[in-house]
Amino acid sequence: DAGVTQSPTHLIKTRGQHVTLRCSPISGHKSVSWYQQVLGQGPQFIFQYYEKEERGRGNFPDRFSARQFPNYSSELNVNALLLGDSALYLCASSLEGEVRTQYFGPGTRLLVL
Amino acid sequence: KNQVEQSPQSLIILEGKNCTLQCNYTVSPFSNLRWYKQDTGRGPVSLTIMTFSENTKSNGRYTATLDADTKQSSLHITASQLSDSASYICVVSEDSGAGSYQLTFGKGTKLSVIP
Numbered sequence: 001d002a003g004v005t006q007s008p009t010h011l012i013k014t015r016g017q018h019v020t021l022r023c024s025p026i027s028g029h030k031s032v033s034w035y036q037q038v039l040g041q042g043p044q045f046i047f048q049y050y051e052k053e054e055r056g057r058g059n060f061p062d063r064f065s066a067r068q069f070p071n072y073s074s075e076l077n078v079n080a081l082l083l084g085d086s087a088l089y090l091c092a093s094s095l096e097g098e099v100r101t102q103y104f105g106p107g108t109r110l111l112v113l
Numbered sequence: 114k115n116q117v118e119q120s121p122q123s124l125i126i127l128e129g130k131n132c133t134l135q136c137n138y139t140v141s142p143f144s145n146l147r148w149y150k151q152d153t154g155r156g157p158v159s160l161t162i163m164t165f166s167e168n169t170k171s172n173g174r175y176t177a178t179l180d181a182d183t184k185q186s187s188l189h190i191t192a193s194q195l196s197d198s199a200s201y202i203c204v205v206s207e208d209s210g211a212g213s214y215q216l217t218f219g220k221g222t223k224l225s226v227i228p
């Protein structure tokens with residue numbers, strides 16, 4: 001069975017641009033969470049979606065938004081990119097709304113120049 | 114404020130040797146604690162998960178311990194291999210009630226196994 005998949009794997013953008021990252025959860029999983037991991041740090045929670053509704057939001061500015069589709073895949077959008085947005089963006093899926101048993105994807109490496 | 118502190122920040126050991134990584138947390142109310150292995154530039158992969166009532170959990174050469182009273186956990190790696198080189202992240206889940214859980218991540222311990 002396929003695990004969590006994310007696209008693209010790598011991305012280079014310039015300041016002020018916007019970016020869309022995509023995530024497909026494990027088949028049957030209804031919840032998707034997004035994390036930002038800056039080099040040398042642990043992941044920081046951005047959003048959780050369950051059954052297409054936002055379930056939780058971390059301490060990130062409104063430039064960050066996300067949504068979940070009927071097939072439970074998800075997109076993370078970041079507007080007006082800043083240099084500090086450069087990070088590994090991780091998506092994790094879980095069977096239900098609880099996040100105790102999350103499975104992570106390989107991540108998307110975003111570099112903002 | 115919920116915190117997860119890991120030590121050491123980085124560690125270098127010889128292939129074949131054992132090592133122990135530490136995790137201290139202040140998360141409350143506690144739900145479970147998980148150790149992840151993360152290769153550079155990749156997503157974390159779960160090694161063990163322990164609830165309040167579990168003291169020890171093994172996964173091959175990885176053995177995790179949990180002391181819920183002192184809020185400490187350790188991850189012991191036996192007979193290390195070069196492929197063990199990675200960051201090891203401790204994640205503690207808080208039971209926020211009504212089926213809601215918040216995760217607090219440690220910054221990880223970067224382990225390098227050298228020949």
